[in-house]
Amino acid sequence: MVDQIEDKVSKAHFWDQKYRSGETSWDLNGPTPAISNWIDQFTSEKKICLLGAGNGYDAVEISKHGHQVYAVDFSEIAISNMKNYARIHKRSVHPILSDLFDLPEEYNECFDIVIEYTCFCAINPGRRKEYRDVVCRILKPGGILMALFFPINKPLSDDGTPFGVDLAQTISLFEEKFLLKSKQYSPLTIQPRVGNEVLTELQKV
C-alpha cells in the first residue's frame, strides 16, 4: 500500500530528501524577525527549546541573546546544517537529533520556553494532541510556549505540507493544558506570510 502524505511526514527520510533536493520553500535562509524580536524581552538567561528547528537560524540567533538553546530535529541533514551554521556564527547551540515525539525523559520539565515555528504544520495533523503533550512534558511548570502558528488561512482539507492550522481549534487544544496569555499578528511577519500566521503565548498551567 502506498503511504499517505500524513504517514510520510512522520519519517525523517521524507525531510532529509527535501533538504537534499533543495525543496525547502519554508526556509527563510536566516532568522525569523518576529521570533528575534519576541526574544528581546528576556533579559535573564533562559533555557529554550525549538522543535523542528530545521537549519537552525532561529536557534543560533536566540543563542546570541545569551540563552541556552536546544534545537530538535530528526533530519540528519538539518542537524548537520545547523551545526555548520552555528560554527560559522561562532555560537554554541545543543542540537538534538531526535523525533520530537520520542524526546528522552531527561528533557521532562527542562525548559523555560519552547518555540514553535512551522513544525506544528509539518507533522501529521492526527498527531497534534500528542505534539501538545510533548510541549507540556518538556516545559517547566509555568513555562511558556511561543508559537507562531502558520498557515492559518490554509483549508484543513488541502494536502500538506504545510498542513492548514485552524487557529481557534488549535488554541482550544492547547487551552486544555495551557493558559492563553496573548495572540497577535506580528508586525514583523515576513511579507508573503502576512495575515497567515499569528504569534501566540501559552503558559503551562
Ligand SMILES: C[S@@+](CC[C@H](N)C(=O)[O-])C[C@H]1O[C@@H](n2cnc3c(N)ncnc32)[C@H](O)[C@@H]1O
Ligand atoms: C517545515 S520545516 C521547518 C523548519 C524550521 N522550523 C524553519 O522554519 O525553517 C519542518 C522541520 O521539522 C522537522 N520535523 C518534522 N517532524 C518532526 C518530528 N516528528 N521530530 C523532529 N523533527 C521533525 C523536519 O525535519 C523539518 O526540519
